[in-house]
Amino acid sequence: MERRKLSGPSDIRKSKGLLDRYALMERVEATVQPDVLITNIGELVTLSPLARASRASHVNPDDLGIVKNAWLQIKNSKVEKYGTGPAPALPQGAILSNARCGLVMPGLIDCHTHPVFAGSRSNEFCMRLDGKTYQEIAEAGGGIKSSMMATRAANEADLLGETLARLSVFLGHGVTSVEVKSGYGLSVDSELKLLRVLRAADKKTPQHLTVTCLALHAVPPEHHSAASWAREAAEKLLPQVAREKLADCVDAFVENGYFSADDARSYLDAAKKLGLRIRLHADEFSESGCAKLAAEYGAESADHLQHASDSGIAAMRTADVVAVLLPGTSLYSGIPYTNARRFIDAGCAVAVATDFNPGSCVADNLPMIATLAALHCKLKPAEALVAVTYAAAYALRLHHHKGALHPGYDADFLVQPMATHEDWLADLGRSRPSQVWIKGQRFL
Numbered sequence: 345m346e347r348r349k350l351s352g353p354s355d356i357r358k359s360k361g362l363l364d365r366y367a368l369m370e371r372v373e374a375t376v377q378p379d380v381l382i383t384n385i386g387e388l389v390t391l392s393p394l395a396r397a398s399r400a401s402h403v404n405p406d407d408l409g410i411v412k413n414a415w416l417q418i419k420n421s422k423v424e425k426y427g428t429g430p431a432p433a434l435p436q437g438a439i440l441s442n443a444r445c446g447l448v449m450p451g452l453i454d455c456h457t458h459p460v461f462a463g464s465r466s467n468e469f470c471m472r473l474d475g476k477t478y479q480e481i482a483e484a485g486g487g488i489k490s491s492m493m494a495t496r497a498a499n500e501a502d503l504l505g506e507t508l509a510r511l512s513v514f515l516g517h518g519v520t521s522v523e524v525k526s527g528y529g530l531s532v533d534s535e536l537k538l539l540r541v542l543r544a545a546d547k548k549t550p551q552h553l554t555v556t557c558l559a560l561h562a563v564p565p566e567h568h569s570a571a572s573w574a575r576e577a578a579e580k581l582l583p584q585v586a587r588e589k590l591a592d593c594v595d596a597f598v599e600n601g602y603f604s605a606d607d608a609r610s611y612l613d614a615a616k617k618l619g620l621r622i623r624l625h626a627d628e629f630s631e632s633g634c635a636k637l638a639a640e641y642g643a644e645s646a647d648h649l650q651h652a653s654d655s656g657i658a659a660m661r662t663a664d665v666v667a668v669l670l671p672g673t674s675l676y677s678g679i680p681y682t683n684a685r686r687f688i689d690a691g692c693a694v695a696v697a698t699d700f701n702p703g704s705c706v707a708d709n710l711p712m713i714a715t716l717a718a719l720h721c722k723l724k725p726a727e728a729l730v731a732v733t734y735a736a737a738y739a740l741r742l743h744h745h746k747g748a749l750h751p752g753y754d755a756d757f758l759v760q761p762m763a764t765h766e767d768w769l770a771d772l773g774r775s776r777p778s779q780v781w782i783k784g785q786r787f788l
């Protein structure tokens with residue numbers, strides 16, 4: 345097998361393990377998928393009440409749908425049924441797996457990541473520690489543009505290898521669905537290259553990927569204004585993206601100094617016309633009117649939101665825009681945390697994601713981020729668990745078949761070597777799942 349250029353020895357090891365699992369997956373997919381019975385579950389978190397109501401807001405502890413001393417039956421890759429007490433007889437040919445009194449919960453969903461890039465920005469992290477400002481770092485050639493230069497220079501095979509290695513790390517933390525953004529190409533050809541890499545990754549990884557074109561991440565050096573790049577992206581890039589079905593969604597970084605709401609309109613209008621769904625980086629450093637813009641365009645989510653206005657939050661609620669909070673960025677970059685209560689009290693659904701990227705947040709451990717959100721964004725325990733499962737599925741509009749262990753849902757789930765969901769939330773992401781299943785197949 346060709347050796348890919350990877351970012352470090354541990355990535356190579358993880359990538360090798362992942363590629364072995366792909367081979368396993370392809371073999372299994374060629375045959376009929378056996379049924380599965382998971383027995384001896386100490387605590388089963390189903391989230392069935394949310395799935396039944398198709399609701400990700402107003403989350404309360406009863407919504408966890410907990411079943412103690414449980415079993416779980418999988419048929420044709422879907423949840424067939426679950427219950428408590430003695431397990432039913434093992435169907436002929438079915439796989440039996442013992443959860444050893446552990447916690448079984450829905451697979452985690454990371455609904456905001458930037459995993460396709462080349463190069464390292466660790467020097468910028470140290471420049472920040474030395475007291476340099478964001479502006480000084482950008483002037484020294486750092487920031488998104490530094491990742492852009494390295495990513496433009498990288499070939500598709502290397503980018504694919506590195507992206508798969510990163511997805512493999514997510515899988516080890518129990519992440520079974522991932523939203524993945526382009527955004528370090530910042531030219532028509534380079535953005536197309538990154539989206540092709542993400543589509544190729546989607547075919548190879550066992551995880552479900554939602555692919556997002558983040559062309560409006562920064563203004564590329566070839567353009568004199570944000571509006572001119574937004575226009576080129578709208579007129580030349582998005583039609584090609586739609587023609588080749590390279591992305592499911594588009595995204596834009598609407599922020600003072602990047603793209604104003606008005607700059608983004610030509611791009612968002614084009615996306616809507618082409619049938620691409622919308623998500624937005626909104627109101628992270630200042631109130632830029634983006635929460636309202638997200639509502640106006642019917643975005644599925646608005647993400648970051650530290651400085652969203654009350655009227656913007658109300659508009660998000662009315663338009664069913666999910667608030668995606670990214671506390672890892674606050675931890676790693678030293679910016680304020682978003683207060684989840686403002687969104688929850690207004691009736692918005694709240695999801696939490698890693699924002700994994702090479703500059704402002706290198707955290708790829710979603711369970712750790714869930715605990716961080718509970719602590720610093722002020723989420724209650726049930727809200728924090730739902731934020732990385734059912735609400736994250738809702739943010740990606742996957743909630744009719746993912747994000748809960750409800751009859752008819754994809755059998756994406758984890759076995760955790762701990763007794764309860766309280767143990768999981770208090771653990772700060774230290775323990776890895778002992779089993780990870782996607783669509784009824786075991787990958788860890």
Ligand SMILES: [Zn+2]
Nearest residue numbers: 456458625699
């Ligand atoms: Zn982001």
